[in-house]
Amino acid sequence: MTVQLTQLKTAVETESEKLLGCIHCGLCLQACPTYLQLGNENDSPRGRILLMRSVVEGKLELENPKFERHIDLCLGCRACETACPAGVEYGHLLESTRAALVRHNVKEPDTLPKKVLRKALRELFPFPKKFSRVMALNRFLRDSGLLQFALWLKPLRNLMNKVSPQAEFATSLLLSTRPVFTKALGRRRQRKMLESVAVEDKTLNEKREVSVFTGCVMEGLFKHTNDATARVLVANGAFLVPVKAQVCCGALHAHAGELEIAKDLARKNIEAFENHYKSLVIINSAGCGAMLKEYGELLKDDEKYAPLAHEFSSRVRDVSEYLHKVGVREGAPIEQKVTYDAPCHLYHAQRITSAPQEVLKAAIPNLDFKPLDGMQDCCGGAGIYNLSEPEMSDKILTDKINKVKATGADLLMTANPGCHMHLGAGCRTKGADCKVVHVVEVLDESYRKAGYYNQESL
Template sequence: MANGGGSNLIQLLDKFDTEEILNCMQCGFCLPSCPTYRQTGKESASPRGRIALMKGVAEGSLLADAEFEANMYLCLGCRACETACPAGVPYGSLIETAREVAEQAKQEDSPLRDFLFHEVFPHPNRLELLGAGLWAAQVSGLQTLADKTGLMRILPRPMREMQSAVDTVASPWARMQRESVMEAVGEQTGPTVGLFTGCIMDVMFFETNQATARVLTKAGCEVVFVSGQSCCGALHAHAGEKTGAVELAKRNIEAFEQAGVDLIVNNAGGCGAALKEYHHWFHDDPAWQERAQQFVAKVRDISELLAELPPLVFAKELHAKVTYQDSCHLAHGQGVRSQPRQLLKSIPGAEYVEMRGADQCCGSAGIYNITNLDMSMEILDDKMKNVGRTEAHYVVTSNPGCLLQMKKGIERAGQQGQMKAVHIMDLLADLV
């Protein structure tokens, strides 16, 4: 493993916030909350253990080698340990730094990784082309044919496993019909909001973004689909690509500044957590940090905003049992827990059932179910035991990754036809 020359090594290790590392008291309160520790029982698979490894690398007593990298990437980044930590250690930022150090310490490049992070995710038009290709494969029957004939085996196993959870995406024509501004239904009594559409969210869950906008207009808001916005940068930050994450943050800050909206609303827990932390990404750039702080002050999860507005008026009732699966980054990263539950409990006719361990990670964690499929499925199977105990008809989520994972979990548990996974905005849009 190559950390480079002496000066490069010092520069690399300076990225660690040693003060925050030392704030970890090694008390172990985080252990029961950690999905990978619960599955493996290994200290190195716990937040406390990973922080100890970071300390060793920061002090120079350990190398940022392949073993260090593997331990850092086994973490789901769910941040449940932050909720459990009595010392308030910001584990999320520490794990991002550790992955950045691991990536920069490598000698070899990964062409596929570079292509995805530099040539795909930062470019909405390219993502739209990929979405159009996926739509064509789905509606032409090519995806089904490949599945039945075994051609799907040419894909890596994680992608083969997860493709069954993907619904038909929106057509290029549906995307072209999107209005740039959606006016409030009736009198505008709420703020003018800019909807953060995301990257993967707007490709695979275009209709959920549209549903979110419709709910907002019925709540008295004007909704603007802000041009020039891009990926939030969370995928980059979580994968040690901090430079790329910062560049995406700058693009989003500029786009929403120019739009002049009152609030910036999102419907994906992972994106929202990143958007609310932009000001931390510019700690060494005062000018951008001030702009980021102004941006962050406007960011709301959709359930946060709806909780602040007058209650929704429902046109339909839902005579079914409903349970809620917390998005880790919404619950642990943003502290938003009660608002989605309040929305679900307000649905006429619905019976809300609280799930045991609702805020325990489902194993999705961004692209974790692609990069660590086996561990992801172990965590998911445990989660589905708690889901099954609710006997709910609807498992409601507030994050696209959770939604796909819950759909896969229902399939693995053989519960198709008995329960359905749905994004909270899709559910509400059908009822208001």
């Protein structure tokens, strides 16, 4: 299909000012993981912006396979935005470009993982019932011991790797979602547990109403983290208002160019939360949090939803951002040495750079915190990038895991499901003796040890 050169211009015309904002200074180059790996200007932020401009100006065809390749290889980590003195909003440019490529069918997904992922984004993630059935199957595989057995038995492992070179890594991704501390509780036990959480005297009279955005992958594979988040919030004086009709946030769709699906999901979430206008929306997944905070931008051309989206986005807080602001309660010491790897969508997209570490240091006495060199650099997970671009992803992950090993930490903390799974699989396959946990789970464990919870429920 021949694509008119003007089509990308149409798709990114609202972003043209952002394209022109780049002054080509190159300060973003050393922050870009793909440029550092490949040394190719076209795989740098400045290079990609120039390529986008060339398409808009008619000097380069949208259907040029090299153009798509350079765009595909971008992790969407947005480290270039943090480094950029001109405030270029690269993330929005990337999303618009990918949306143009998808809309005009420039190239269908060309590998099996890309085809499966595209199908899942369109036919699975937007449908909560279907999605939760697939998550239940994944939990069964994770918890039944079948996958551990397959990895343990060498002939079976070899067979898996013959079928797909990514099979062992993909299996490790799923296994890394197993809880390190407290398992997910059934609905009734968690409710009883929340009713019995000991709240500090000083917070009794100032309960703050909040709603938790539970997410799709978070609720499917990390319910133990969602449970821990709720307990920690209640222990810090929050009053939880449940919001039932919430759906997937649409972040993976926006990053993959499926902007129309992302917009539909955003509208559903805004409607789901509209009866709770007074409460803050607390989220523990960095990628979803960044998306929720950008609903205003995503729906800016939607006359009906634009003001609602801005209002909704203004109420969204990452859980560490919230606890940092209200003042976190002190728990008990934990024995393990810990380190922290910042999710790109917390550090670069939301610019929450130190709240997770500060909250932990304030709450956990004598915390043995080991700083991680390059903690703000992408781990290579980048949503579904680890499956769609395994080679580049693996190079970036290898660097990261070597740095994790150098810390000597027992626990590697992060705050995003994609990073959690990618780092967990990296530790497992690259020989790091380190378990991956969410920041809030460490806080929850400290509170459990401090006796704030009814231990029988756990």
